[in-house]
Every structure is written in structure tokens, then in C-alpha cells.
Amino acid sequence: MRYLPLAFDVQDRPCLLVGGGAVATRKARLLARAGARLTVVAPEITDELRQLIDDSDGQFFRATYHADFLDGAELVIAATADPAVNAEVSADAQERKLPVNAVDAPGLCSFTFPAIVERGPLSIGISSGGAAPVLAQRLRAQLEALLSPGIGALAELAMHVRDKVKTALPEPQRKDFWRWVFSGPVASKVEAGKTKEGEAALLAALANWRGEEGPAGEVYLVGGGPGDPDLLTFRALRLMQQADVVLYDRLVSPQVLDLVRRDAERIYVGKKKEFHSVPQDGINQLLVDLAGKGKKVLRLKGGDPFIFGRGGEEIDKLAEARIPFQVVPGITAASGCSTYAGIPLTHRDYAQSVRFITGHLKEGELELPWKELASPGQTLVFYMGLTGLSTICKQLISHGMPANTPVALVEKGTTREQRVVVGDLSSIPTLAEKKSVEAPALTIIGGVVSLHKKLRWYQP
Structure with missing residues (x-):
């Protein structure tokens, strides 16, 4: 050096x-x-x-x-x-x-x-001694993505209360206290933009500090997107690197899972047809139990947690148990897969609205407002609809949707294994069987599908 x-x-x-x-x-x-x-x-x-x-x-x-x-x-x-x-x-x-x-x-x-990364009073300098300034700038860009924008506010809070902490605590306890501040609920609140709440929690802990507290447990409910790791949000990536343990679904791609902290414990809780490795109630309780032991728990879901991801059920249980949690939205499969397939979900000439629908069969039946769904001028996107594809097509035709309405099946969307099979309501069930389409696959129905060949840009 x-x-x-x-x-x-x-x-x-x-x-x-x-x-x-x-x-x-x-x-x-x-x-x-x-x-x-x-x-x-x-x-x-x-x-x-x-x-x-x-x-x-x-x-x-x-x-x-x-x-x-x-x-x-x-x-x-x-x-x-x-x-x-x-x-x-x-x-x-x-x-x-x-x-x-x-x-x-x-x-x-x-x-x-x-090359400088700046977050309030906190700054990080990356120097190559003039040998490779462009490389230093590249590293800066990577750090910018990893560091929370709110970490500067955390540094400012620490500067603001530093003298109070110094007066209240002797040197050994002071270090323990700051470790707790920067790794616990205070940091989470401040980085989420709740600086006043974070300061109140810090001062309350300072007034009653008796030594290093146990680690504070928390749950991160993170949307992992439809498969391509480039579609993750910066915030999702930061929390994935902080987790002690991760509970992940079948729809989380291996490429996304690879970005989780390497030494984090991994627990598979995925579901597939007629097989649930862990029932939903068990997942809810597991989140509570792990966070209750002081773990930072990453609940990693494919797509978005609140779009057919049962994220609402999970945070309801966390709120009931008074477990702190954060929710990070992800790009839902409908948006990601349709984009990579060159199919706009809305288009002035074809569809003025879009509907997301679960196509999951319940006891062999699929009860949906078929007459509304068969109305013109809209795009239908069926999640988990591969098993019930024949039923979906028959019901839509019987309720007035033309049999030649275009349909696309997007298999393993946004990944390098992406495959798009295009037909219409009358032909797509046969095509799906003939071409051995497998889950995960998204079904898109409507006039916008006719734009697939013209607008597709992603070639897996």
C-alpha cells in the first residue's frame, strides 16, 4: 500500500x-x-x-x-x-x-x-492510488447499491446522542450499547425513515441499560422477483446479506438464493401440487419462533409477497406476536414475465385494464366470476393456472370470449430457461401438453399477446 x-x-x-x-x-x-x-x-x-x-x-x-x-x-x-x-x-x-x-x-x-460513497457524516473512500480510477468508481457503484440510504441518518443520530451515551455509560458498557444500537431495532427504525422512533428507542434503552442485551429478532419479508437476480431491489439485497436464517419458497430461483449471506441457515418451505413441505401455519409459527430467539429471519418469496404470496397472513401472525418486521416488495411474475416475453399487460389498442387471478384448483373446482373475466378490453393473468388450464379456457369460451383469443404460457419467466408457448383459447391446452410445459408457468390471455413476436427483446 x-x-x-x-x-x-x-x-x-x-x-x-x-x-x-x-x-x-x-x-x-x-x-x-x-x-x-x-x-x-x-x-x-x-x-x-x-x-x-x-x-x-x-x-x-x-x-x-x-x-x-x-x-x-x-x-x-x-x-x-x-x-x-x-x-x-x-x-x-x-x-x-x-x-x-x-x-x-x-x-x-x-x-x-x-471514489467516495457518502451517507451523511459517514463516508467511504476507495482509492487505487491513481492506478485504476475507473475500477475504483465501479467498486463505489457496487457499495452504493449495498448501503442503505438511511445509514447516514443512523450516523447522524449517533453523533447527536454521543455525548449523552458517553456521560451515562463507562467505556466497556458503551461499546456493548453501540453494538446493540447498530444491529438492533434502533438501526431498523432509523434506516426505514422512522428516525424519531429510533431515537426514542435508543434513549429508553440507555436509561435502563444494564449490560449487553440479547440480539433483537426481526423478520424481513422480501419479494425475490420472478427469477432474474437483476430484478431484485437494492433494499432486498441489503436485507438478504443481513439475515441469520432464510426461509425460501420453490419459486425462488437458485440465482437469487445465491445472493443470500453465505453463512445463513437455509430452510426450504416451498409448496407444490399436492405436497407442502411445511404447512402455512407451520411457516407462520416458525417465523415467530426464530425471531423470538433473536434471529434476523429472511422470508424470501418468489415474485411479490402480497400478490398470491400469503405475505399478509405471515405478517398478521408476526404483528400478533409483536415481532418487528419489514416488507420489501418484489416484481411480481405478471410484470416480469410479460415484459421479458414482449407482452405489454396494457395497450391502448388491446387492453385498458389487467386482472391478476389465481388459477389454483380447489377440490378440482375453479370458482371465478367468468362472465366478468370474459369481458373484452382487458388482459387476464393467471397465476398457478397450468393444472386448471383446460378448465379456464373452456369457461372463458362458454361465457363469451372468442375461441381465437390469443394466449401465452411463459415458463420459467425472466430466467435463462424462459420459454414462451403461444396459441389461443381453443389450442393452448393441447399445445401445453404437446410441448410439455411445466410449472412455474404464467398464463396471459388477451389481445396483447399478439404483440409477442414483434416486441420481445429477451432471448433466453
């Missing part, structure tokens, strides 16, 4: 910036955000840079650089388009033992700017 990563306090300190173009403006933004007073030397400057100078109570000198401009500066940046000028600035600054950065010239720098 050639460059030692340090945090430099430039609040109200004079910083010299030589250059007035786009590159100099980018550096000035960083300095201004840290509260520096800007002194800029350049023949011309951008309008934004002029505003940054004014906002920082700084100075602008419309001039050619010379060494006297270094007087009083505590940090120097050379950001001109002339390598010779940048080299001169660097040499003069280093002769005076001033920290200096010359843009795109690591050999002229005594310090470099890292």
Missing part, C-alpha cells in the same frame, strides 16, 4: 484550485461539500465554479498561475489542461510541504482523491 487512506478536515480551510474548466469544477464540488474556502486561479471559469467560490466565501483570480498564490493555502489542486502548468504547481507545492493533487498525473501527487 503506497497511499495511506486518511480523512482530511478542510472545513473553513483555504484550498487553492488552479484551473477553471469542467475538471476543476468537479474537484471544487467535493471541496465545497466538505466546507472548504476556495481560492481559484484561472484565466476563465465555469458559471458553476463561480457560484461555488461565492458560496464558500472564497476568491477568484483571473490570472496566470505563479507560486505566490500558494501563500496561505493548506491544500492544493492542479486541474488545468496544460501538463506543464500542473507540473509547476505540484513542484511548488511539494517544495513548501503542501499536500497537492494533480489531476490525471499520479506521479505529481502527494495525495489522490478516492
Whole structure:
């Protein structure tokens, strides 16, 4: 490691910036955000840079650089388009033992700017020492996705109450207390935007602190989407990395499951036709029991937890047991699979509404408002409808829907194994059998299906 990563306090300190173009403006933004007073030397400057100078109570000198401009500066940046000028600035600054950065010239720098991830008072710098700045920027983007936007608020809360904690607790207890704050319900509340509730919980715990409490249990009810891991939300990914144990369904793709924290315990609770590995009541109770033992429990579901996912039943049980929980929506299969198949669920020329329907047979019957479903100008999306496909088609035809209405079966939608079988109400049951379509498969019925060949963009 050639460059030692340090945090430099430039609040109200004079910083010299030589250059007035786009590159100099980018550096000035960083300095201004840290509260520096800007002194800029350049023949011309951008309008934004002029505003940054004014906002920082700084100075602008419309001039050619010379060494006297270094007087009083505590940090120097050379950001001109002339390598010779940048080299001169660097040499003069280093002769005076001033920290200096010359843009795109690591050999002229005594310090470099890292790629910065910022969350309030919390900042993370990623430096390659000027060797690979684009790689550092790529890593920054990955960290941006993993870090909760609310973690900055948590850092601000800690700063706000730090003196109170220091006064109330001796050193050993203080460390235990902060570990509890950053890994328990306080952190969950603040990161969810409930800062006042989080602060109240922190102060209540501080007033009664008798030592390190046991870990606080919580349940994360997360929608894993229809299969493609790229469709996960950032929040889902963060919680998947925090979980101690995960309960997952059959519809969660292996690629999504691979993103769960590697050392988390995994419990399969999936359901398929005529076989439930764990009954729903058992799943509900398992969530309560695991969280009651202080575990952070990830309940990972395919699609969205609240669209035919029985998520409402699970959080009802959690609320009854007073177990903290978070719910993260996921892209439901209807949206994900139809998009990857090139089938818009609504279209001005074909469908002005869309209905999501469960096609699951109950005791061999499928009781639905068939007359309403057979109405024109809408798209029907049947979840779990493969077993009852023949019944669905017959009922819709018998209630007035034309037999040539287009139908698509999307098997393993959004994954690399995706397959789309297209027919109409009269032919699709036979086609499904002939082509051995297997679950999970989504059934889409309506005029929008006719756009499949024209609009499809995803080729698994």
C-alpha cells in the first residue's frame, strides 16, 4: 500500500484550485461539500465554479498561475489542461510541504482523491492510488447499491446522542450499547425513515441499560422477483446479506438464493401440487419462533409477497406476536414475465385494464366470476393456472370470449430457461401438453399477446 487512506478536515480551510474548466469544477464540488474556502486561479471559469467560490466565501483570480498564490493555502489542486502548468504547481507545492493533487498525473501527487460513497457524516473512500480510477468508481457503484440510504441518518443520530451515551455509560458498557444500537431495532427504525422512533428507542434503552442485551429478532419479508437476480431491489439485497436464517419458497430461483449471506441457515418451505413441505401455519409459527430467539429471519418469496404470496397472513401472525418486521416488495411474475416475453399487460389498442387471478384448483373446482373475466378490453393473468388450464379456457369460451383469443404460457419467466408457448383459447391446452410445459408457468390471455413476436427483446 503506497497511499495511506486518511480523512482530511478542510472545513473553513483555504484550498487553492488552479484551473477553471469542467475538471476543476468537479474537484471544487467535493471541496465545497466538505466546507472548504476556495481560492481559484484561472484565466476563465465555469458559471458553476463561480457560484461555488461565492458560496464558500472564497476568491477568484483571473490570472496566470505563479507560486505566490500558494501563500496561505493548506491544500492544493492542479486541474488545468496544460501538463506543464500542473507540473509547476505540484513542484511548488511539494517544495513548501503542501499536500497537492494533480489531476490525471499520479506521479505529481502527494495525495489522490478516492471514489467516495457518502451517507451523511459517514463516508467511504476507495482509492487505487491513481492506478485504476475507473475500477475504483465501479467498486463505489457496487457499495452504493449495498448501503442503505438511511445509514447516514443512523450516523447522524449517533453523533447527536454521543455525548449523552458517553456521560451515562463507562467505556466497556458503551461499546456493548453501540453494538446493540447498530444491529438492533434502533438501526431498523432509523434506516426505514422512522428516525424519531429510533431515537426514542435508543434513549429508553440507555436509561435502563444494564449490560449487553440479547440480539433483537426481526423478520424481513422480501419479494425475490420472478427469477432474474437483476430484478431484485437494492433494499432486498441489503436485507438478504443481513439475515441469520432464510426461509425460501420453490419459486425462488437458485440465482437469487445465491445472493443470500453465505453463512445463513437455509430452510426450504416451498409448496407444490399436492405436497407442502411445511404447512402455512407451520411457516407462520416458525417465523415467530426464530425471531423470538433473536434471529434476523429472511422470508424470501418468489415474485411479490402480497400478490398470491400469503405475505399478509405471515405478517398478521408476526404483528400478533409483536415481532418487528419489514416488507420489501418484489416484481411480481405478471410484470416480469410479460415484459421479458414482449407482452405489454396494457395497450391502448388491446387492453385498458389487467386482472391478476389465481388459477389454483380447489377440490378440482375453479370458482371465478367468468362472465366478468370474459369481458373484452382487458388482459387476464393467471397465476398457478397450468393444472386448471383446460378448465379456464373452456369457461372463458362458454361465457363469451372468442375461441381465437390469443394466449401465452411463459415458463420459467425472466430466467435463462424462459420459454414462451403461444396459441389461443381453443389450442393452448393441447399445445401445453404437446410441448410439455411445466410449472412455474404464467398464463396471459388477451389481445396483447399478439404483440409477442414483434416486441420481445429477451432471448433466453
